[in-house]
Amino acid sequence: MKYPCFAAALPALCLFSIASAALPVDYQARAEYSWTENIGRASGKADFRDAAAYETGFTAGTSRQLAPGLSGRLQLETAGYVCPDFEELNRATLGPRAVVSKKFGLGPEAPVLSAETAALARFADIDDSEGVTLHGAATLSKRIGPILTAQLRGEWQEHVADGATYSVHHRAVFAQLFADPFDWLRVGAGAGRYDGTFVAGASAARFGGALAGALGPKIANYYASIPTNVSGALQPGWTDYRVEGDVDQWWLELSPAVGDNLSFTLRYERAHATNIAGVEYRQDTFRLGVIYAF
Amino acid sequence: MPSAARSSALLAVALLAAAVRAGDLSALVRDAAGQPVADAVVSLAPLDAPAPPYAPDKHPVEIVQSGKQYRPYVTPVRAGTRVDFPNEDSVQHHIYSVSKPKPFEKPLYESGASESVLFDQPGVVTLGCNIHDWMVAYVVVLETPWFAKSDEAGRAAVTGLPAGRYALEVWHPRLAAPVRQEVRLAESGALEQAFELRLKPDRRVRRAPSGESKGY
Numbered sequence: 207m208k209y210p211c212f213a214a215a216l217p218a219l220c221l222f223s224i225a226s227a228a229l230p231v232d233y234q235a236r237a238e239y240s241w242t243e244n245i246g247r248a249s250g251k252a253d254f255r256d257a258a259a260y261e262t263g264f265t266a267g268t269s270r271q272l273a274p275g276l277s278g279r280l281q282l283e284t285a286g287y288v289c290p291d292f293e294e295l296n297r298a299t300l301g302p303r304a305v306v307s308k309k310f311g312l313g314p315e316a317p318v319l320s321a322e323t324a325a326l327a328r329f330a331d332i333d334d335s336e337g338v339t340l341h342g343a344a345t346l347s348k349r350i351g352p353i354l355t356a357q358l359r360g361e362w363q364e365h366v367a368d369g370a371t372y373s374v375h376h377r378a379v380f381a382q383l384f385a386d387p388f389d390w391l392r393v394g395a396g397a398g399r400y401d402g403t404f405v406a407g408a409s410a411a412r413f414g415g416a417l418a419g420a421l422g423p424k425i426a427n428y429y430a431s432i433p434t435n436v437s438g439a440l441q442p443g444w445t446d447y448r449v450e451g452d453v454d455q456w457w458l459e460l461s462p463a464v465g466d467n468l469s470f471t472l473r474y475e476r477a478h479a480t481n482i483a484g485v486e487y488r489q490d491t492f493r494l495g496v497i498y499a500f
Numbered sequence: 501m502p503s504a505a506r507s508s509a510l511l512a513v514a515l516l517a518a519a520v521r522a523g524d525l526s527a528l529v530r531d532a533a534g535q536p537v538a539d540a541v542v543s544l545a546p547l548d549a550p551a552p553p554y555a556p557d558k559h560p561v562e563i564v565q566s567g568k569q570y571r572p573y574v575t576p577v578r579a580g581t582r583v584d585f586p587n588e589d590s591v592q593h594h595i596y597s598v599s600k601p602k603p604f605e606k607p608l609y610e611s612g613a614s615e616s617v618l619f620d621q622p623g624v625v626t627l628g629c630n631i632h633d634w635m636v637a638y639v640v641v642l643e644t645p646w647f648a649k650s651d652e653a654g655r656a657a658v659t660g661l662p663a664g665r666y667a668l669e670v671w672h673p674r675l676a677a678p679v680r681q682e683v684r685l686a687e688s689g690a691l692e693q694a695f696e697l698r699l700k701p702d703r704r705v706r707r708a709p710s711g712e713s714k715g716y
């Protein structure tokens with residue numbers, strides 16, 4: 207476990223580096239409990255494992271107006287993920303993010319187009335998955351009346367990892383809708399599609415079987431051609447492998463707020479992945495989080 | 501003293517006395533559930549005589565940007581009043597209004613700086629900050645010097661009113677339309693008025709943080 211103490215020092219590092227630049231800084235801290243079904247992204251029922259995880263995040267940022275209607279934001283962010291049952295999944299990230307937002311007009315209902323880019327270093331128990339995640343996204347937001355907000359988002363991401371299995375990239379588009387039926391409650395729903403390469407996993411027996419043709423020659427040939435890594439993450443011999451494919455994801459979220467700075471999030475997410483060899487699996491995640499803005 | 505001169509002198513004294521003699525209006529503003537309503541503006545426009553000319557206040561009227569909010573939320577002023585907007589936050593703020601009586605926009609300004617706006621036309625001016633969408637404030641510009649804003653207990657007191665008839669108006673950000681009625685103030689009279697307002701829900705832009713997608 208080389209990174210937890212480093213991760214613990216990150217918030218202090220963020221605080222210090224931005225505060226020392228004498229800029230008006232805002233901070234956000236979050237903590238989350240999650241329960242993930244099929245945490246190993248396995249396609250065979252026998253390989254399904256469910257697990258709880260704890261995640262914390264901290265962000266320090268500063269915003270400036272660049273031109274009328276155009277604002278810029280720079281932030282440093284860090285996050286840590288701990289899965290007590292499968293410690294090989296533990297990881298942490300740290301890095302800067304820049305956001306430029308253009309608001310077209312005055313008032314809450316004016317549409318906002320923002321573009322962001324981030325470079326996050328990843329530290330993980332699985333050595334081969336360490337590396338840098340490069341991320342870019344564009345989001346168009348529009349408030350519709352006093353209650354609804356609609357968002358369209360497109361993103362691109364590339365993770366340059368130490369091992370080929372974990373060097374993945376994707377493009378994605380999402381549509382999200384939020385409603386604020388009361389000033390203390392936000393309800394949100396969204397759906398999106400990822401297209402690119404992803405890491406999936408299987409027990410040694412199942413992966414070996416697939417390679418031997420148990421799932422047909424097409425899958426055997428495909429799995430023989432892709433990078434793999436025996437990570438032992440979920441059990442001895444557990445194999446991670448990189449596939450090309452797409453993922454449909456949708457989610458529902460309830461977010462009650464207590465005052466101006468504190469909110470809770472209760473979120474259900476479902477992802478359904480299909481790789482180009484036709485193998486499918488799904489993953490469900492329940493999240494219970496708390497966010498505090500300083 | 502000739503009698504004509506004496507009677508006109510008496511009349512002048514009587515008029516002066518009438519002008520000096522003043523009444524008070526004390527209002528209690530509640531919502532439909534009987535709870536006190538703060539930030540209601542109670543104003544009285546004279547119907548029998550023109551309102552006295554505007555005399556600028558010695559103390560500047562301020563709406564402060566503090567804690568990423570405008571404080572106070574509601575500010576009643578006489579038409580012709582200049583309002584200062586000092587930024588007491590460490591972050592930049594902006595002010596704009598698209599309201600008919602005073603559309604304007606002040607570009608983003610720094611901590612410690614201040615902007616000033618003259619409100620010369622009567623009406624309600626809604627203020628916003630285009631960076632912090634939840635920031636909102638109201639300037640209620642009135643053509644009468646007689647007005648007050650209700651406190652947390654729902655109480656508003658207007659004092660020093662010459663006797664006569666007035667168009668009384670109660671305004672609140674959550675009222676669909678102001679409550680209007682005619683009242684008559686007797687010389688040195690004290691009038692108590694209770695108002696029950698049917699308020700719309702308080703729909704403000706959420707300020708609390710929101711979660712984000714975790715990706716895949």
Ligand SMILES: [Cu+2]
Pocket residue numbers: 568592593594629630631632635
């Ligand atoms: Cu602001």
